[in-house]
Amino acid sequence: MKRPVIGILALQGSVQEHRQALESVGSVEVLEVKTPSALALADGLILPGGESTTIAKLLCGFGLSDPLRERILKGMPVWGTCAGMILLAKEIVGEPAHLNVMDVTVRRNAYGRQIDSFSCVQSISAFSREPIPLVFIRAPWIEWAGEGVEVLCRVGGKIVAARQENMLATSFHPELTDNLCVHRYFAEMTQRAAMGTSLIQS
Ligand code: GLN
Numbered sequence: 001m002k003r004p005v006i007g008i009l010a011l012q013g014s015v016q017e018h019r020q021a022l023e024s025v026g027s028v029e030v031l032e033v034k035t036p037s038a039l040a041l042a043d044g045l046i047l048p049g050g051e052s053t054t055i056a057k058l059l060c061g062f063g064l065s066d067p068l069r070e071r072i073l074k075g076m077p078v079w080g081t082c083a084g085m086i087l088l089a090k091e092i093v094g095e096p097a098h099l100n101v102m103d104v105t106v107r108r109n110a111y112g113r114q115i116d117s118f119s120c121v122q123s124i125s126a127f128s129r130e131p132i133p134l135v136f137i138r139a140p141w142i143e144w145a146g147e148g149v150e151v152l153c154r155v156g157g158k159i160v161a162a163r164q165e166n167m168l169a170t171s172f173h174p175e176l177t178d179n180l181c182v183h184r185y186f187a188e189m190t191q192r193a194a195m196g197t198s199l200i201q202s
Pocket of ligand 1: 049051081084108137138140
């Protein structure tokens with residue numbers, strides 16, 4: 001069976017960390033995506049953390065904004081970590097939305113400034129039976145989620161992980177820990193979607 005290709009948007013942010021985690025998961029090809037032609041080769045895409053307004057500007061500058069939005073709306077699995085989650089949201093408190101695809105309202109820098117970054121350990125049953133480390137860096141939270149959005153995790157009452165069909169969003173950074181369960185979960189999402197596509201094509 002062909003290994004699914006997971007792209008990592010490689011304009012800014014924690015690209016190498018996601019690459020290493022995916023390589024440790026195995027069973028997927030990893031591709032850094034900077035152009036529409038690279039995007040076309042990806043079966044799924046990770047939008048890494050970084051600075052969401054900068055990444056959004058680069059997405060437009062590299063001609064990726066529209067093709068990416070189109071692929072997501074057509075069902076390509078996508079996982080936004082932190083800034084990536086902000087890019088996916090249909091609403092951002094006090095600012096215009098970017099990709100405008102996931103039915104959530106997010107608040108940027110919800111926990112405060114860089115100095116208020118923190119980590120904790122929590123169980124998220126969708127990802128693993130064991131508690132996993134969650135690292136928050138100038139993180140957003142989801143302030144409101146639409147009916148079609150499955151809340152996967154709350155910390156202190158706030159939504160920090162959610163899924164809506166092909167879209168996964170986490171406020172935290174699994175790529176900065178040794179725990180691979182969220183990367184494994186996304187690899188499986190991508191594998192299933194890629195198998196569905198090839199069944200339709202054959
Ligand atoms: N604070 C950043 C933003 O608003 C997100 C931080 C992160 O991705 N670690 O874009």
